[in-house]
Amino acid sequence: MDPRLHRFSAFYFCYYAALGAYTPYIGRWVDGLGHGGYVVGGMLGLWYGTRIFAPPVWAALTGRSARPGRWFLAGCLLTLLSFAGFLFTREAWAVLAVMAVFGLFYNAVMPQFEAMTLTALGPRPDLYGRLRVWGSIGFLLVAGSYGALMDRFGATSFPLLSLPLFLAMLVAAWWHRDDTPPAPAAAADAGGHLWRRPGVRRFLLVALLMQAGFGPFYVFYTLHMQAHGHSGAAIGGLWALGVLIEILMFWQAPRLIARFGAGALLGACLAVTVLRWLLTAFFADSLALMALAQASHALSFATFYACCMQLMAGFFPGRRAGAGQSLFFGFSQGFGGVLGAAMAALAWESAGGGALAFTLGAAATALAWAIWLARRQFRT
Missing domain, CATH: 1.20.1250.20 (MFS general substrate transporter like domains)
Structure with missing residues (x-):
């Protein structure tokens, strides 16, 4: 595999490592704040709901850009900043509000990155799995260890424990800031919705x-x-x-x-x-x-x-x-x-x-x- 593709593996690792903290333990944090099942359910609904709206809006912003890597980096920075809002929220309305903003950016960047990955692979999309596997490794390492960390430091420590993972994701995104847009589609593929x-x-x-x-x-x-x-x-x-x-x-x-x-x-x-x-x-x-x-x-x-x-x-x-x-x-x-x-x-x-x-x-x-x-x- 081309050594230049390793930077794609690195971002998959960091993105899914952060997800390995978020997915298993966000509910435990919300429960630790004293909120009930309705707030936990609302968090889940916002998580999936932002997956519907964030990707197409972000694609519309980045699709015609000559510097899509800069948009990608900005999305990762906004993901980090919005997640940091969890450090300062306790009330249900505030937690849900931060979740809505965080979900919009976190769920927007991965579809763009998937497109960047497929563009980099060019005629070898079959190699995708060997890059994406590093995301699974990152998820496994964090999901398997953060439960013990929260046992030690308490459920309310979740935002502080997870913030370094989003910082690492931003660092990995920095290597893609100059990625070029994909080549135009062939004429035969140009028409039609x-x-x-x-x-x-x-x-x-x-x-x-x-x-x-x-x-x-x-x-x-x-x-x-x-x-x-x-x-x-x-x-x-x-x-x-x-x-x-x-x-x-x-x-x-x-x-x-x-x-x-x-x-x-x-x-x-x-x-x-x-x-x-x-x-x-x-x-x-x-x-x-x-x-x-x-x-x-x-x-x-x-x-x-x-x-x-x-x-x-x-x-x-x-x-x-x-x-x-x-x-x-x-x-x-x-x-x-x-x-x-x-x-x-x-x-x-x-x-x-x-x-x-x-x-x-x-x-x-x-x-x-x-x-x-x-x-x-x-x-x-």
Whole structure:
């Protein structure tokens, strides 16, 4: 791999290391401030909601710039400054207000960076997984260690403990300040709205439903495991297993894509994920089966995401890459995330509990699989 690509690995590492602090522990911090479930839910809703609006707005600002790297650096600086606002907030309204601003910037920069990465890879988008794997490593190291740090320093220490990670992200972004914009798309790709490109709407719907299927996992997996008698250490081990498998698969993804093609692999990922959520719904008492289900994260997340990036490079070449990434990010992780979280919460509060929540996750993924199998114009 070209040594110049290592700076992309560094930013993935720092960005997802910060996410490894935010995702598992923001709820614990809010609870430590004395707020209830409505505020925690509001934080989650704002997190996913800003994923819908931030990427397209940011893409509109950066898409025509001759210095997109400077916009990217500014976005990371604003992410750091807005997160620092958590140091000075305690009241519910203030916490939610800072969350809204922080989410707008933090969720805006990654789609732009994904486009920059695909542009740098040029004719080798299959190497994406070997860069993205460093994000998984960063997430694993922080998510696995920050719980102990918060045990020692208290839940309210979360903003102070996490701020250095966002500073590191800004430093990693500095290396990209002079990145050039992608080359113009070929004439054959110049016409038509993004939505009208062959296969794009089907692809986005599949990605949305896959993300919705993950809703119960991201929101209630730990509680579901606890309800079935697993210890905190066992649950932590299951989380770690999933991320470790994810890391290994990101490294191998280029070879698999080159051998089988992104289209065929994407279908396999959807099928395996349906089985994963059904196992989690109905066999949560078995630690062995839960370990097997977590091992499938290699396909459910790592391979699926690498295949998506391979397909995105074909759907949105050249200067369309930034707008395409914002569309993908907002549609799948934004709308899909909101839909999945709402679906999971309603199921969890019903008599069906975790079993119903994960069954609905399997149903959403099965629908995505059916849409995938019925495709006619999908390019791979």
